[in-house]
Amino acid sequence: MASGQKVALIDYGAGNLHSVENALRAVGADVVVTADTAVVASASRIVLPGVGSFKACIDGLTAIEGMAETLETRVFRDAVPFLGICVGMQLMAEYGLEHGTFEGLGWVSGSVKPLTASEDVKVPHMGWNTVEPVGAGSLIEPGEAYFLHSYAFESAQTPDSVRAVTDHGGPVVAAIQEGTALGVQFHPEKSQKYGLDLLSRFLEWKP
Amino acid sequence: MTVRVRVIPCLDVADGRVVKGVNFVDLKDAGDPVEQAQAYDAAGADELCFLDISATHEGRGTLLDMVRRTAKVCFMPLTVGGGVASVEDARALLLAGADKVAVNSAAVKRPELVADIAERMGSQCVVASVDARRTAPGQWEIFTHGGRKATGVDALQHARRLAELGAGELLVTSMDGDGTKAGYDLDLTRRIVDSVDIPVIASGGVGTLDHLVEGVSKGGASAVLAASIFHFGEYTISEAHQALGKAGFPVRTPVM
Numbered sequence: 001m002a003s004g005q006k007v008a009l010i011d012y013g014a015g016n017l018h019s020v021e022n023a024l025r026a027v028g029a030d031v032v033v034t035a036d037t038a039v040v041a042s043a044s045r046i047v048l049p050g051v052g053s054f055k056a057c058i059d060g061l062t063a064i065e066g067m068a069e070t071l072e073t074r075v076f077r078d079a080v081p082f083l084g085i086c087v088g089m090q091l092m093a094e095y096g097l098e099h100g101t102f103e104g105l106g107w108v109s110g111s112v113k114p115l116t117a118s119e120d121v122k123v124p125h126m127g128w129n130t131v132e133p134v135g136a137g138s139l140i141e142p143g144e145a146y147f148l149h150s151y152a153f154e155s156a157q158t159p160d161s162v163r164a165v166t167d168h169g170g171p172v173v174a175a176i177q178e179g180t181a182l183g184v185q186f187h188p189e190k191s192q193k194y195g196l197d198l199l200s201r202f203l204e205w206k207p
Numbered sequence: 208m209t210v211r212v213r214v215i216p217c218l219d220v221a222d223g224r225v226v227k228g229v230n231f232v233d234l235k236d237a238g239d240p241v242e243q244a245q246a247y248d249a250a251g252a253d254e255l256c257f258l259d260i261s262a263t264h265e266g267r268g269t270l271l272d273m274v275r276r277t278a279k280v281c282f283m284p285l286t287v288g289g290g291v292a293s294v295e296d297a298r299a300l301l302l303a304g305a306d307k308v309a310v311n312s313a314a315v316k317r318p319e320l321v322a323d324i325a326e327r328m329g330s331q332c333v334v335a336s337v338d339a340r341r342t343a344p345g346q347w348e349i350f351t352h353g354g355r356k357a358t359g360v361d362a363l364q365h366a367r368r369l370a371e372l373g374a375g376e377l378l379v380t381s382m383d384g385d386g387t388k389a390g391y392d393l394d395l396t397r398r399i400v401d402s403v404d405i406p407v408i409a410s411g412g413v414g415t416l417d418h419l420v421e422g423v424s425k426g427g428a429s430a431v432l433a434a435s436i437f438h439f440g441e442y443t444i445s446e447a448h449q450a451l452g453k454a455g456f457p458v459r460t461p462v463m
Binding site for chain 2: 016018019022023026051052053056117122123124125126127128129130143144146147148149150167168169187189190191192193194195196
């Protein structure tokens with residue numbers, strides 16, 4: 001159990017904060033829920049949750065003065081481990097195409113596009129599904145996790161940053177990574193043991 | 208494999224206490240929602256649903272406290288319904304730790320409530336209830352007040368409308384079947400599944416594992432909800448998963 005890791009859990013008005021906070025605490029993290037860039041600048045781990053629409057989330061994040069810049073500095077200059085969850089992961093993309101086109105943080109090359117419903121494919125993609133790691137050396141292990149989303153990341157370059165996929169009417173990106181920034185489309189905080197184990201590994205992660 | 212069929216046990220609560228719930232394990236306090244939720248978490252339930260049947264104004268505070276305590280120790284999706292009448296009600300439940308809120312009678316009176324919540328908090332957190340009774344062959348009507356009060360609203364039209372307004376999924380309950388153990392209303396479930404793109408949870412009337420399987424094979428549901436067959440230990444969550452798996456549907460293998 002990786003107790004003592006100081007995790008900054010970013011509070012930018014994007015809901016489900018407490019679920020993520022509860023899960024991080026359950027695996028021994030010292031969690032600070034914060035909107036303060038100074039706290040983010042001194043934390044040894046950063047978690048960006050997110051539910052709702054891409055636009056609402058990016059607007060909420062950029063409304064905190066200096067937050068996007070602080071995150072980028074900590075992740076890409078200081079190599080601090082970062083975990084984006086659901087829309088928090090999607091914000092790592094260049095663009096989100098949910099009810100318009102909106103700029104994301106631009107950490108990974110690609111955009112977030114709507115899933116397409118068909119007779120056998122219901123949208124939102126809701127429920128437990130396979131997490132199949134792509135390549136080696138990431139924190140993601142094979143298993144089953146809880147997904148809940150109507151939009152998904154699509155990569156725009158090869159080799160891409162995709163670290164795991166799932167299947168919902170075709171391959172759907174389940175995890176991406178760029179440097180020390182890991183993003184997961186599923187909800188580790190709602191994925192029972194599989195999810196808590198991932199959060200544990202994140203606390204121990206030395207990328 | 209694709210997205211798994213979800214098995215969802217539902218607990219009835221009133222004033223922050225479970226009134227209809229697990230009695231297949233020794234619980235220190237059978238009325239404690241946290242203990243009940245943990246029992247289902249440990250049993251590998253795919254999600255959990257709390258239905259507040261008191262839904263009184265005074266009961267809201269206790270309900271929120273109960274959700275808060277449950278969310279601290281249960282790491283699976285939690286839906287809470289009963290008496291959600293405004294965006295504020297929904298927000299309070301979500302902030303307390305619910306992942307989704309089920310909206311029922313308030314959305315019969317004012318379907319736009321679904322849109323209001325979806326716009327502010329996202330479609331993913333809105334479960335819209337369709338509580339229906341069969342009134343003629345191939346015809347279903349929405350009922351409120353636990354199935355006692357007719358509304359004159361056509362169930363299929365109402366279901367489509369809720370989906371258009373931005374519901375993330377529909378909880379379809381046959382008020383004819385509820386409590387009868389005679390199985391889901393499969394025609395109703397199938398008709399609604401075929402007319403919306405969002406997932407549908409089948410509910411009302413489960414008495415056997417075959418009923419759960421039929422909910423998916425004949426009803427086309429993405430998830431199956433049941434109460435008493437699990438609470439009284441007639442069947443376990445794992446037996447439900449096995450029955451669905453044997454019938455060829457994708458189910459989860461919970462990691463314990």
